Amino acid sequence: MPLILNEEQEMLQDAAKGFLAEKAPVSAFRTVRDNKPADGFCRQLWTEMAQMGWAGIIVDETHGGSGFGYVGAGVLAEEMGRNLTASPFFSTSVLGATAIQKYGTEKQKDENLAAISGGETLFALAVDEGPRHKPDHIAFSAEPAGNGFILSGTKTFVADGHVADKLIIAARTSGDEGDTAGITLFLVDANAPEITRVHTPMVDSRNAADIAVEGLEVTGDDILGELDGGYAALEGILSAGRAVLSAEMSGSAQQVFDVTTDYLKEREQFGQKIGSFQGLQHRAAQLATEIEMMKSAVLKSLKDLDQDFDNAGMTCCLAKAKTGQVAQLATKEAIQMHGGIGVTDEYDVGLYFKRVHVAQQMFGDAGFHSDRWARNSGY
């Protein structure tokens, strides 16, 4: 399979560019940020996205989705990254949809996938329990009780957790905190009275929640995937998330670089366009090269998810590592090359810097993934 978009995917990309330019450019994100609606995003926009088929982008057509797979999701995420579009796309249409479609029972699929595709039900994935990503350290408890389990524990940094209708919670059904065996995923109603959600606005003006669960009773029907074998499913969902987040960061990095090269062509100092200074030219050339490398890594991880989902973990890991590094470099260079105005709120480059920081931290930063790669490679 060649490492380029096919015609259908290119059309999706064009449509996304057009839609977002009209409905959700960076100025729309600023409005959300400044007006602080309780949801943290614009419901009307989300409804229109769902109508475009985006909410069900990876969902099979039989379940009301548009069946574009992960390359399609990545195409959308990249454009959203360019426009800093805030929406429940990532938590619902990537994480939620992947969880249900790849690991759900037929009943779970029937109950959820159409609602995801229609933009009706919002999902959130509750994994981390501390300030840093550590998916193999799950202490959140699921004690057997009668026919089911009782869930108790806390989760942090649950993206869109404040508005989710359903939560996917990684809990421990056996073993110890550091074990990957004994983890089970549960699909629960986010509005259950046993669940307390505290909204945590993030520095990128996106939203998450800290979640505390106290004595929530669930049954075996609420398990997503295998009892005690949820880690593989968690890994699969995280891989999809990492690849699509990488696509989003790639879009942000490309956009901020484009804005910066435009600025280099306009801004004059010392009687010359600053883009004519070789010091800046050489840094721009290096960054442009890194961006090409990043784009290849992202596309490969998305294609791998579509082709062989269960074995795509390592390429998603590498993509997230590379993208984290390049997007951070791109946003730092953007601020520096813009000079004084680069640190003003009025200019957009700072917004990209903040978003990339949070997206880096989500599901592991470049250091996390390089460590993971090395360990997986036997060193």
Add this chain to the structure above:
Amino acid sequence: MPLILNEEQEMLQDAAKGFLAEKAPVSAFRTVRDNKPADGFCRQLWTEMAQMGWAGIIVDETHGGSGFGYVGAGVLAEEMGRNLTASPFFSTSVLGATAIQKYGTEKQKDENLAAISGGETLFALAVDEGPRHKPDHIAFSAEPAGNGFILSGTKTFVADGHVADKLIIAARTSGDEGDTAGITLFLVDANAPEITRVHTPMVDSRNAADIAVEGLEVTGDDILGELDGGYAALEGILSAGRAVLSAEMSGSAQQVFDVTTDYLKEREQFGQKIGSFQGLQHRAAQLATEIEMMKSAVLKSLKDLDQDFDNAGMTCCLAKAKTGQVAQLATKEAIQMHGGIGVTDEYDVGLYFKRVHVAQQMFGDAGFHSDRWARNSGY
């Protein structure tokens, strides 16, 4: 104590510059390299160095030395680094003299220090047993036998080991390979029939030896420092070595940078001096800054050795780390900025590149020392 040279040290520096420019410039090193004398250095030059008081630079005046301490040794090493001077200075006058003067008995001092200062006896330190520096992993065996010990084992990369008259060997008298306790230093005659030395010319055209010892009988009088407590002494000798090696690398880095900036001012391409290109200017400015940082680190480590020898370990560690990084960057940039002629043997920059590589590896490279620093700092 201010972080500058005092008047006496400045005079020493001027004298070293003058002497080496006349007697041992880079061309002299090329002659040694190309003619391959068995010693690997020029005996006549060494005799003259000893007459200048360099061989006993750190040796007390009561033992025939010139008592300049480690700052003095560093001043000389820096100038030797500038000129790539090959001599037994490092192994004999730094390692050997430190070992005897700091840890020797009065008898050992009387027997050895004057001979070192006179340039008559050559020393070598045998620590490593594999291709990478690991001073806390000593397997070389010293079995108790009668009143003494029997030494057996192998050592690698013993600098100047091929010509040394005496060897300082780190051996295990108790404990296991990974223990720092149970190491003992022995001072032995290098020409003992139980010792086999294989000359190993290095890529920097300096010389070392692999050493194999089989059943060499020694007595308690041959112990240098404490029985089983030799690791502290070893650390002290290594610290002194690291600081002085850092001074040498600092000299090499400064010299190769000077040569490079001269070239940038002369060489024309595209109708301009290449030093007028901002791309190269900014890299040169960064490197110049790094060199200043390196110089401070080196001087501090030397001063610490003179002021409080036993507690200078960490600054010597940091100096070696910083110097390794900067000197490597400086030699790489020198080759790259010289372009095609930078990779020819005819130009000197490649000689500095090779020397810095070997000096980096000796007694731990920048990675080794940053790991050591972090561990020592509790993380």
Add this chain to the structure above:
Amino acid sequence: MSDLDKFRAEVRTWLDENCPEEMRDGDITPENQCWGGRQWEFQSEAQKIWFERALAQGYTVPTWPKEYGGAGLSAEEAKILDEERQAINARKPLSNFGISMLGPALLAYGTHEQKAQHLTAIARGEIRWCQGYSEPGAGSDLASLKAKCEDKGDHWLINGQKIWTSNADISDWIFCLVRTDFEAPKHQGITFILIDMASEGISVKPIVLISGHSPFCETFFDDVKVPKSYGDNNPSVVGEINRGWDVAKNLLVHERGMLGTMSPLRGTTGPESLGKFAAEKIGLDATGRLDDPALRQRIAQAELDNWAYDLTVARMTDEANAGNGLGAKSSMLKYVASELTKCGTELRMDIEGTTAATIGEDGIEYGSLANNWLYNRAYSILGGTTEVQFNIISKRVLDLPSQ
């Protein structure tokens, strides 16, 4: 007992008797700092007492001549005063841009009458100054500034815009670079002028940064009339007309020196090392190493560089004391300090993870880690960008050719 020893003993006694206990917390922040100025209100009685006692002694501006409100101390004496003040962890009684920036320029270039008016008012904390140098089109290339200053006989007429005027909204006067000759080569048509911010036609707009609210403003001049003179031999212009660049250059060097000597990583974690802080937050692995190898490497590198930087400041200071001035090498310190400052908060953001990236419902809290982390991006831009420092190093330290 030498004169200096005697002085030290006197200073020690004076400080001990006069500095209120509450002012011995050492830790000046932009919030608790005593700025002075028309709008100034003391935050505590102790702050007021400390200021007044210091003022009476000439210790708000110890090295300035007594006739302008200072204590006329020599450099050695001032160093002793500083040491003794720090020894009891006492705050500075007054600190602001008038003392650090305008004062030195007036001392070097002002007439007696200019000094008498302006230095005295600064020393007494009566007037707070801001700086009007940068313009939207004149950042790194400061000398290309365009704020127009026309000679209208008895007054100057000023039109134009300044940017990055710190605290312009709460300052009383501004020292400004304006263009008095548009025909001359760019460095030769600039004039250094002193303007009352209450003048008609001046308006100020605060700048919001990526880190949130900031002391920076944009300052607009719309047909602002500035008297030629504030009294006999007390012109509004400092130095010669069209020679303001010389005055400003002096100040820029001063500013760069200040930026270059802060201790970059220390501000990040307080007295503790970044690595130890990380070990507490993240924990160690089975080998005793921080349980995040990539982060560990970055922290060790930052600590190594910070150590070498601190030593370089020490070495260059010692060299300067021995008669070898720092010169353009100050650009090296500015460059490294700003990189390390950025690096320090970046690392801490990574150590603290999503906790640090979480902000309140009201946005980024002033003084929070996230606030500092974002603000610190400006360090490699303000006071001369890193690129400008590189240009200075390559030309003035390395003597590389120009194109």
Add this chain to the structure above:
Amino acid sequence: MSDLDKFRAEVRTWLDENCPEEMRDGDITPENQCWGGRQWEFQSEAQKIWFERALAQGYTVPTWPKEYGGAGLSAEEAKILDEERQAINARKPLSNFGISMLGPALLAYGTHEQKAQHLTAIARGEIRWCQGYSEPGAGSDLASLKAKCEDKGDHWLINGQKIWTSNADISDWIFCLVRTDFEAPKHQGITFILIDMASEGISVKPIVLISGHSPFCETFFDDVKVPKSYGDNNPSVVGEINRGWDVAKNLLVHERGMLGTMSPLRGTTGPESLGKFAAEKIGLDATGRLDDPALRQRIAQAELDNWAYDLTVARMTDEANAGNGLGAKSSMLKYVASELTKCGTELRMDIEGTTAATIGEDGIEYGSLANNWLYNRAYSILGGTTEVQFNIISKRVLDLPSQ
């Protein structure tokens, strides 16, 4: 069965029947490569047989026209031949600069008679060519070359010096850039000329590199007479006089593409990963990580970058096949490949420690790790320095302004 499938079947059979077993080791090195030329001696009977059979088939230069010794294959056919050859791990029967560098230029710019003489001789392995472009004063700025070529009526008279002429000491002819007009703008006075190395006045001096002996030479031209023509319609000059830059530019792009597509880290450790190699040499710590944290980080970064690089080559190839040419982005590949190549051997030197830094009594052994490590410094210089690649990227990819 399509024509191409049929062709594939034929080729497979032909290779199977004709390629000697000994030639199926795939691993061409500068030592066992079949270079051809007047001084050439086959290293084995198998090498000779394989060359002769391929020659008879036109397979020494498969895409060249049959009349000049090729097989006249289309691009698709040539790709199939290559795939099938690689499938049985067969060496190329002949490879040299004539095939890779001069051939394409002559095919594009040569007269029929030039092609008939030179292409045929290349195809038959009779003449070995070297390249005379760079001069001591014309490296990155190649177009500033000064080797002087004067029109003397029936011959050209050449004086000057070339540098980096690979294998000039064992080559038969040289294709050269010389200056025929010293008045014209620098790109417009250059001529591309073919010269017999046996001509009187040519002398060659090998260049020793930091890595030891090398194929590179300096080549001196001292009143060298070159005939205007080697026969009817067969001039010594290729293309127009003073327009040699156009011919050369074509070749440079070709050369850069070649350099950009090698697989940078693979050459370092063979099929194995660098990290696994390090784990074997150095061992793991108690947590299962390589027992050298800094080195581990560097290796992981190199593997990550190498992976992204390989994917980028693949993606750009796919884009080119889909009609979006690579263009100046080839400079990106050249830059990254040379950095990774240097990095790979650096890492291996650090992994192997003093073992790798030890050389024999006779100096650096050819083919040793140390030899490669040192030689690899040249990758970011030869074929256009990294700095030149950056200039190309900023101008032709990013469209940044010129000064």
